[in-house]
Amino acid sequence: xxxxLRDRQGEAASKDVARxxxxxVLVRDRNEVTPQLLExxxxxxxRVLRAYVDIDESAVRLRLRGDGRSARGASTLxxxxxxxxxxxxxxxxx
Amino acid sequence: xxxxxxxxxxxxxxxxxTIVANLATGLAMRxxxxxxxxxxxGLRNLDVILGLExxxxxxxxxxxxGVCKLRQALIRDKRAEGLYLLPAAQTRxxxxxxxxxxxxxxxxLCEQFEYVIIDCPAGIEQGxxxxxxxxxxxxxxxxxxxxxxxxxxxxxxxxSAAGLAQPRLIINRIRPELVRRGDMLSVEDTLDILGVELLxxxxxxxxxxxxxxxxxxxxxxxxxxxxxxxxxxxRLEGEVIPIATTERxxxxxxxxxxxx
Numbered sequence: 001x002x003x004x005l006r007d008r009q010g011e012a013a014s015k016d017v018a019r020x021x022x023x024x025v026l027v028r029d030r031n032e033v034t035p036q037l038l039e040x041x042x043x044x045x046x047r048v049l050r051a052y053v054d055i056d057e058s059a060v061r062l063r064l065r066g067d068g069r070s071a072r073g074a075s076t077l078x079x080x081x082x083x084x085x086x087x088x089x090x091x092x093x094x
Numbered sequence: 095x096x097x098x099x100x101x102x103x104x105x106x107x108x109x110x111x112t113i114v115a116n117l118a119t120g121l122a123m124r125x126x127x128x129x130x131x132x133x134x135x136g137l138r139n140l141d142v143i144l145g146l147e148x149x150x151x152x153x154x155x156x157x158x159x160g161v162c163k164l165r166q167a168l169i170r171d172k173r174a175e176g177l178y179l180l181p182a183a184q185t186r187x188x189x190x191x192x193x194x195x196x197x198x199x200x201x202x203l204c205e206q207f208e209y210v211i212i213d214c215p216a217g218i219e220q221g222x223x224x225x226x227x228x229x230x231x232x233x234x235x236x237x238x239x240x241x242x243x244x245x246x247x248x249x250x251x252x253x254s255a256a257g258l259a260q261p262r263l264i265i266n267r268i269r270p271e272l273v274r275r276g277d278m279l280s281v282e283d284t285l286d287i288l289g290v291e292l293l294x295x296x297x298x299x300x301x302x303x304x305x306x307x308x309x310x311x312x313x314x315x316x317x318x319x320x321x322x323x324x325x326x327x328x329r330l331e332g333e334v335i336p337i338a339t340t341e342r343x344x345x346x347x348x349x350x351x352x353x354x
Contacts, residue, residue, distance in 0.1 A: 013277070014276065014277055015273070015276050015277060015278055015279050015280065015283065016276065018239075018240050018279055018283075019279060019283045019286075019287065021240065022240055022244060022287050023287060026244065026247050026287065029244065029247065029248065030247070030251065
């Protein structure tokens with residue numbers, strides 16, 4: 001992952017590895033969404049969705065996941081919204 | 095206008111208490127009436143670092159609970175004119191006081207002191223919230239090491255959320271020979287990652303261990319750490335003193351140059 005740090009002998013100075021690892025982990029740490037913010041996002045999201053679909057609100061799942069696979073540590077907001085039926089407003093649009 | 099500076103780090107063991115003891119001593123030696131407040135309730139150490147552990151009668155919690163007057167709890171460090179310590183309680187825990195109580199207490203301290211230096215406990219819980227509540231400025235202490243820097247970053251974020259948006263950084267226990275060999279993060283690496291203003295860099299120095307052993311500050315001692323601490327005190331007082339870089343030439347090489 002840190003090939004660009006290796007010198008001709010194939011050695012990477014350990015402090016350079018440390019620096020790059022810290023950069024990567026801090027991108028994820030800093031992007032961690034607080035529980036409070038998640039609540040706000042959830043409430044706003046449900047308010048919008050309610051106009052178009054009936055939702056089983058107790059089964060809604062919302063979370064921000066750090067993507068451990070990428071070196072730059074991008075995050076993904078995951079939502080699981082069980083829809084019971086499409087409302088009239090939703091039907092008129094489709 | 096009194097300055098209330100909280101010294102914090104997130105990570106434990108990076109040198110907050112040592113820094114508080116030495117900055118406060120240094121400021122007092124420059125004629126600034128200074129009080130150090132140990133908020134690490136249950137795990138007090140500021141007293142023992144300065145050899146004042148046998149002088150404690152009352153503590154911070156006693157004052158807040160009205161058991162004694164503030165002046166009864168303040169311990170005068172006889173080695174520097176105008177240097178006082180308000181010790182933490184040892185048999186209670188961080189829930190014994192609230193941020194509101196801290197603010198009221200520090201407001202009273204500001205009536206008689208030019209500097210209030212608050213020793214913040216490790217962590218981000220009640221102790222941290224208590225310590226930062228009355229602060230007008232923050233000093234973040236870190237070591238050039240992955241966990242310390244990660245925690246410092248978190249603390250910087252929390253300080254910003256609490257309205258202390260421009261903390262100043264002290265990089266403590268740096269070992270220039272390890273930096274030269276590529277085995278320790280340099281000052282530039284650390285600053286690049288954390289992105290805050292640098293207040294000073296203190297090298298690892300046996301004098302600090304000796305000082306703690308005998309209960310004495312090292313800000314007046316010979317050696318690299320003593321000089322670095324004096325420089326930090328001077329910068330707090332507004333003096334402009336360039337900070338040596340560790341990247342290529344080595345800390346000690348620049349040190350010699352600066353003294354000339």
